[in-house]
Amino acid sequence: MENTNEVPPPEDAAGSSPPEPVGLTPAERETADTQLRLLDAVKEQDRAICAAQAARAAAVDEIMRWTRATAETGRPTTAARGRKGYVEWSSMTAAHEGLVAELACLLTLTENCARNLMCHSELLQHKLPATREALRRGDISYRHIEVIMDNVLALPDEAWQAFENEALTESETLTVPQFTKKAIRIRELTHPESITVRHKRALADRCFFVGPGRDGMAYLEMTLSNEDASAIRDRVEAMAKNLQSSSLVEPVETRTLPQLRTDVAVDLLLGGVTATGLGAGIRGNVYVTVPVLTLMGKSEEPGTLEGFGPIDPETARRIAGTASSFTRILIHPETGAVLSFGRTKYKVPTELRRWLQLRDGTCRAAGCNRRAQDCDIDHTIPWESGGETVFSNLANLCKRSHRVKHETGWAVEQGKDGTLNWTSPAGKHYATHPATRIRPTIPTTEPATKPNTWLDVWSIPNTGSTQHRSNNHDERDERSTSSRTTTTDRRTDGRTDRQKYRGT
Numbered sequence: 001m002e003n004t005n006e007v008p009p010p011e012d013a014a015g016s017s018p019p020e021p022v023g024l025t026p027a028e029r030e031t032a033d034t035q036l037r038l039l040d041a042v043k044e045q046d047r048a049i050c051a052a053q054a055a056r057a058a059a060v061d062e063i064m065r066w067t068r069a070t071a072e073t074g075r076p077t078t079a080a081r082g083r084k085g086y087v088e089w090s091s092m093t094a095a096h097e098g099l100v101a102e103l104a105c106l107l108t109l110t111e112n113c114a115r116n117l118m119c120h121s122e123l124l125q126h127k128l129p130a131t132r133e134a135l136r137r138g139d140i141s142y143r144h145i146e147v148i149m150d151n152v153l154a155l156p157d158e159a160w161q162a163f164e165n166e167a168l169t170e171s172e173t174l175t176v177p178q179f180t181k182k183a184i185r186i187r188e189l190t191h192p193e194s195i196t197v198r199h200k201r202a203l204a205d206r207c208f209f210v211g212p213g214r215d216g217m218a219y220l221e222m223t224l225s226n227e228d229a230s231a232i233r234d235r236v237e238a239m240a241k242n243l244q245s246s247s248l249v250e251p252v253e254t255r256t257l258p259q260l261r262t263d264v265a266v267d268l269l270l271g272g273v274t275a276t277g278l279g280a281g282i283r284g285n286v287y288v289t290v291p292v293l294t295l296m297g298k299s300e301e302p303g304t305l306e307g308f309g310p311i312d313p314e315t316a317r318r319i320a321g322t323a324s325s326f327t328r329i330l331i332h333p334e335t336g337a338v339l340s341f342g343r344t345k346y347k348v349p350t351e352l353r354r355w356l357q358l359r360d361g362t363c364r365a366a367g368c369n370r371r372a373q374d375c376d377i378d379h380t381i382p383w384e385s386g387g388e389t390v391f392s393n394l395a396n397l398c399k400r401s402h403r404v405k406h407e408t409g410w411a412v413e414q415g416k417d418g419t420l421n422w423t424s425p426a427g428k429h430y431a432t433h434p435a436t437r438i439r440p441t442i443p444t445t446e447p448a449t450k451p452n453t454w455l456d457v458w459s460i461p462n463t464g465s466t467q468h469r470s471n472n473h474d475e476r477d478e479r480s481t482s483s484r485t486t487t488t489d490r491r492t493d494g495r496t497d498r499q500k501y502r503g504t
Contacts, residue, residue, distance in 0.1 A: 047138025054136040060121035071095045089407045098408035104367025105430040111367045120149050139172040147180050151187040163190045216311045239264045290316045361435025364420050365401035372396040380414040
């Protein structure tokens with residue numbers, strides 16, 4: 001009797017070479033062959049993408065090693081030396097930060113994505129050879145690589161190899177969510193440190209994020225402990241179901257359960273008070289720019305919520321109508337040019353800063369999305385080099401991008417429309433554009449017999465005096481058409497407003 005316990009050769013193993021279909025007509029066989037050929041082409045191209053990503057990692061690592069070896073920082077600068085609390089970057093730091101900015105611009109990535117790419121590329125080339133080869137062969141995707149990186153970086157160096165070997169086992173058959181669960185489980189079992197100690201450290205990284213979405217909506221994200229997340233979910237769920245079950249009483253509740261969950265969470269966040277009493281009397285504020293015809297109900301042009309983008313006209317009118325205070329922007333009805341900003345509280349530096357925030361929206365360095373409100377105001381042509389404090393020489397730069405501009409070989413010029421034209425140390429050119437195209441102009445007080453001319457109010461250097469422009473102020477306001485940037489408190493009876501929290 002033959003030994004039936006022998007293992008068949010690989011080519012005969014079940015699943016490695018599927019049997020030929022039987023009983024097919026020639027047309028059915030041709031269809032099956034065509035489908036198989038097209039699927040094989042898709043898989044081939046997918047493997048080519050993975051191989052290209054592995055090659056990109058090698059190229060990124062090579063430029064990183066060259067940068068460290070040469071530490072090319074570009075022109076030296078002493079602009080900020082002597083400033084209190086200022087520590088000048090070393091040549092190595094300046095070279096590294098300059099490369100981050102270069103890759104972000106080159107690949108149209110955010111700065112954080114560029115940093116992650118540099119970190120992952122270095123690890124693939126020098127620390128995780130098996131992972132690099134799996135990517136090069138196309139056995140796993142780059143999204144799998146990111147899961148490996150997220151977990152391996154939280155392990156001590158001596159545990160990396162064991163984690164890598166275990167995680168890659170049969171990984172080519174797992175989706176990214178499945179692979180993520182597997183990687184987390186392996187990391188927990190591989191990590192030599194107590195989970196109690198690690199959890200305390202992880203709590204320090206808890207965070208809160210709000211970002212814009214489509215159609216006037218937004219996203220709110222939180223990273224918090226499991227027990228807090230579970231308790232929040234259960235409390236919101238219980239309150240939402242309670243509202244839904246009370247629909248037998250007038251007025252009838254028409255909102256769905258997902259809508260109720262969201263509205264409950266919003267009301268708790270906007271009106272809730274902490275156990276210590278924090279939050280009492282604190283309200284979220286918003287800035288909304290509303291075209292005047294929209295405000296009058298004669299146009300359906302959307303308003304703009306600062307930091308988020310367009311909102312529907314009805315919401316814009318409602319917020320403007322319930323405002324407890326507002327800052328007015330006067331806009332020319334035909335050209336859209338800004339005539340003045342906040343003329344009721346004239347202080348050029350403060351109002352100019354606000355105008356620049358509205359114009360720029362975010363940090364104006366390529367690849368950076370930090371809010372303009374959190375940025376420095378930078379003189380494109382430095383003050384010590386003769387640059388003036390005028391709108392055409394100012395832009396919002398976050399602290400890191402501000403230092404990159406002054407301490408590395410990056411150079412920038414500002415165009416008349418507010419475009420910043422950046423030149424990298426390598427000689428490549430990149431442009432960043434303002435969020436809105438607005439020019440701060442006001443009509444001059446020439447006699448009516450002369451043609452209308454326009455004066456650039458921000459092009460006049462600040463002398464600290466306002467008297468030369470304070471006359472006839474009310475007359476200009478009455479002649480001008482206005483939009484409103486509205487600062488408003490959250491309405492207690494509203495459910496759909498989304499506002500930025502501003503602490504006291």
